[in-house]
Amino acid sequence: GNSVTQMEGPVTLSxxxxxxxxxxxxxxxxxxxxxxxxxxxxxxxxxxxATKADDKGSNKGxxxxxxxxxxxxxxxxxxxxxxxxxxxxCALSASATGTASKLxxxxxxxxxxxx
Amino acid sequence: xAGITQSPRHKVTETGTPVTLRCHQTENHRYMxxxxxxxxxxxxxxxxxxxxxxxxxxEVSDGYSVSRSKTEDFLLTLESATSSQxxxxxxxxxxxxxxxxHFGNGTRLTVT
Numbered sequence: 001g002n003s004v005t006q007m008e009g010p011v012t013l014s015x016x017x018x019x020x021x022x023x024x025x026x027x028x029x030x031x032x033x034x035x036x037x038x039x040x041x042x043x044x045x046x047x048x049x050a051t052k053a054d055d056k057g058s059n060k061g062x063x064x065x066x067x068x069x070x071x072x073x074x075x076x077x078x079x080x081x082x083x084x085x086x087x088x089x090c091a092l093s094a095s096a097t098g099t100a101s102k103l104x105x106x107x108x109x110x111x112x113x114x115x
Numbered sequence: 116x117a118g119i120t121q122s123p124r125h126k127v128t129e130t131g132t133p134v135t136l137r138c139h140q141t142e143n144h145r146y147m148x149x150x151x152x153x154x155x156x157x158x159x160x161x162x163x164x165x166x167x168x169x170x171x172x173x174e175v176s177d178g179y180s181v182s183r184s185k186t187e188d189f190l191l192t193l194e195s196a197t198s199s200q201x202x203x204x205x206x207x208x209x210x211x212x213x214x215x216x217h218f219g220n221g222t223r224l225t226v227t
Contacts, residue, residue, distance in 0.1 A: 046217070101146065107156060
């Protein structure tokens, strides 16, 4: 079956540090890949996505590249801010065209950024 | 926000009682989903709907049922709540197949 593995957290960084959160996946076919972010007390928000190999998703300074050869979709940001403190979820969708987007999520990685 | 309202936001109930959670959307999206979020498990799909009266099971559907009588409403029912169903429940919607999900703010359910 499909699965997503994320690095364990929490990740604690100083402001302006470089961020990498690792994500690897197992899936049949050619899944779409997503990163979602969850701020305290809120639901998940889509951060970025990639739908095919070598695609790079980007948003708000975050980037992730769909690497089919290593089955990875690592999240990166060059300079984090305190406002980036949240829980980050990697997810995949291997649903066939014309069907619901049944996402498989990783367990989430908590990021805490300090001054 | 994508026009998703979950109610109630918080609920405490006793083991063995029935509980219904409601998800209401104003986006007229076709697909609706119920997930539960638990530490160490991320989010897991309970049930989903692909249209009025059209629903199917997710990976953790035991002990849950759903109904969708109108496009805008998707109800999740715990027929007889158990302590293992203590969780945060999220509703999500999507417009097209394989499109990103938009999530509500969740319902925190505690079963004592």
